[in-house]
Amino acid sequence: MGTTVAAPKPDNIEKITVYNILFIIGLCHLLNDALQAVIPAMFPILERSMGLTFTQLGLISFTLNMVSSVMQPVVGFYTDKKPIPYALPLGLTSSMLGMFFLAFAPSFETILLCVFFIGLGSAVFHPEGSRVAYMAAGNRRGLAQSIYQVGGNSGQALAPLMTALVLAKLGQAGAAWFTIFGGVAVALLFYIARWYSSRLVMYTPKKRKAQRQMNVESKKAIKGALLIIIFLIFARSWYISAISNFYAFYTIQNYEASISQSQSYIFLFLLMGAVGTFLGGPLADRFGKRNVILFSMLGTVPFSLALPYVSPLLAYVFLALIGLVLMSSFSVTVVYAQELVPGKIGTMSGLTVGLAFGMGAIGGVALGFFIDKIGLNPTIISVGFLPIFGLLTFLLPKDERIQEWYK
Template sequence: MSTQLKAVGARTEALRSATVYAILIAISSVHLMNDMMQSVVTALFPVLKDSLSLSLSQIGWIAFTLNMTSSVMQPVVGLISDKRPSPWMLPVGMFSSMIGMAGLAVAPNFYLLLLAVVFVGLGSAVFHPEGSRVVHLAAGNRRAFSQSIYQVGGNFGHMLGPLMTMAIFIPLGQKGAAWGMALAATAIIILMKVVPWYKESLAAHDGKLKKKAAGAARPPLASKVVAMALGILVLIVFARSWYGAAIGNFYQFYVEETYGLSIKAAQVPLFLFLAAGVAGTFFGGMLADRIGRKKMMLISIVGAAPFALMLPHLPLEWVYPIIVLLGFILQSGFSVSVVYAQELMPGKVGTASGLITGLAFGMGGLGAVVLGYLADAHTLTYVMGLCSALPLLGLLAILLPKDRREAA
């Protein structure tokens, strides 16, 4: 009898620690569509700049509105969902984004455009914490790798922004944003398959996960240590986000101005940066499960800083290979930082996700506003040179405590 009980226990533990790839791929695909809808906003910048006669500071305000709407709400949604997970919030978030896509296509002025962007941001804010909880439940014992699959979906969605500019928005103009409604509808259909699994997994595993976190063999870190570590982590992601805001929102205008590229040709280096970031996110998550989260974050920052510093000073032919290396290395630590935060805060998956992918990442929108005003007041060359030092702040990762895998 004891042998049978042990066998049952072993099978139960195997199922608990197994990675549910079908759910991971489904939620990652929804993440792709969610972030594609966000990318529609930035992909429209070259078109909107001309059609609505926007200044660079106004473009910065659009990026700020998108990021701040999602970033301020994500930790709030995370706190609520940690107390009461709500699977139904996933399709509701997508519906909000659908409204935003419709608004983007028809907005006749700057202020109505901002209102449409608010709906897109709210949809993203609702989706991300709940999406991260789905990933956490489906991850089994491969948390960093599973988080990388999820983040690859989002990064891939952002990567498509320049391609959308070239293929859709330059030929069709602002009205081309309406196709984003089809993305939202597709995402809702997929989520209708994910939500039942999510409900069952919460009922079967959420209590066990909380008990495991509360009764972990390793004692929890002191609250002061956790607060310090989270502060450093937020600062690192914040610096990466400001640098990402410089590249994602203004680098296309910089290469037009500096190298004389057309709007279409200017999308190529941006696309390369984002595409390399997708690959970096995936491989960074795989490597972090082997060498540790803190080491992976340090490798990402230390490796990316020299390329960021040299990028504004390169001839055009060197821009392409260097920006690929920069995107790959810089983004290899992003999904890892999310998992590290979740392991610092056991039992608070939504809060940790909201804090890192929401507040810290979204505060990059503030960078877009500041950088837009600096570009208008000075030059894009000045802004790019200034931002190139931002990845150096990632060296603060040396001060982070060791990984807390057992306590997650």
Template structure:
């Protein structure tokens, strides 16, 4: 009876595909929705960290530099561990890591609620970072496996859960941390507990698919890749990681520090400042969902380029507009900036077919970890220059989106995939 779910999926699927080990199911929406909800759980908990920054700053009398170190701790922990887990998962899939990762997250938010020293806060966020690092590679593989032939759609569903979770951070501050303070983090132990249960269900399905013979498509063992092609793939990967790093750096500037800018410049209360951050992140979640279909129509490389360059003029004028127009521009920039979120993942998967976990480690792990370094730098600059000057300076970051011209065209990627 353990393989009943697998059998049902196979019964309604197209004919077996040898490239996937003879098991090619139709798109399994119940699993895609489940892993997307867990992604929402995971990233909403991770978003607790920047959401609680103003509370921690007051409770522990922290500087912007110390806040930057907290952001660095969670992002860099994920960046170190996630590529390693992804690389290992590509060689030996381990479904049990899904609930184990959420256990780390549970421990982290529990400790965060009672952390009375800076050192304990750092330890708590490191545990949350480990949980996130464990989830993403295997979660990405589950989304790929459940997608059937609809890989782009599956990435949109999977990634929109994460970005929707991140968008909740400002509301969490307004409705949980402002009234309850740091102890409000205890609420997220229930979210983590629910995540453990759902992850256990997903892990059972995942293990059943592996037992039934599912394998991830890889290049043929006897197929040789020319040195020129290998160099092109390597260079494209570097450019893609740099672009995601830049996007993450600007996103960190808005999510972690723009609330302070609003409070200092417009004399907006903490509760109302969080609404602005929510608008940016919520529109980003919507952009993530629509980015995949838009890329199918206009091209993956074009979408990646548009998401960065299209954000640039908005980012440049944002610090100089009124509070009303700031809200309007945040909605537009969030949608545009994150419209390439799932697209970059699919693009990277096409560069490295079969290495789903490793790609996840590079794109959602290492690159975002480098964004954590950016957040640390911004914290130091905030103390040295003032947060208003920092927000003006980061407006120039999206201009680096012109680097997307260096990426291979979609037709070139398709040509490589057909060889």
């Protein structure tokens, strides 16, 4: 499973790829994101059982993702200066408790409170989890980040399937079964935290000098590149939010699908997104991160524009292709940002991943509002144009240029 060397020397510590740690942190990411993804997967159930409007459903998504997005960069910034290994199991404990009480929440306000604690746990987990992946990566950062991120995407893909198998039968109370995921993750993260603590004794970042030089000579280029990354994350996150939160309603309305059948569309989209996330890292290591980001955005456009007009069967095919292509840049975007600003691993992870959650949160509220005002079908048609923002990728500095900044 892993490459283990007894008492590795500090000079060689960053060159060793520790696969067992990568797979465990990836599994924990799967369990963490499965808890989060249960929330939007429950929307059809909550809408029927509690009579919630699309705007209220959007506010639930907003609370979950905004708490996570706002806190992730804060946690990452703090832990860049003072890492906290045991924050990982503590964060998952918060998510586990939030999920348990969500199963018995009697009102919309109580649901928001439970979702707050789930989002808080995720905010703590993601930047520190990304740091663990970075420290265990050795010389294979693209692959390492893909292993870590594909865990999260796989967890998101499992939630609709679990909804069809569990929540569709048990209703809101069935959410209590998902606390088992949280308990397993907490136990594994105590093991990760012990490894993380021992690694900190030997691990020393080596790019402080390069970062200072980069800040002086290329400050404007860095800010411009990060701004473009933000726009790309905006486009990708809003589209993913539209599909994961509201496409189930589209299939129910247009294809006369049941709740369980509607979740199969979301499951396939997220499952292929997980596959795309895994493939993106190795492809970026070979063909360049900028090229993979460009392909993932523009390659999605034909399918996203055509999706609202295809048959129920062809919709499965198009959703699979969209998930595969669009999500291939998810982990790559994180690594690209980390290499833009080395030495700020947690901050850049919190910014990119947290921003994705934040954009998804805003998108959930905005899209829910648009659906209430102009209708479901026009909204789904409109979001198909979002991947066109991928044209901005041409303005990003190439991988070779970033490498030259650190020679």
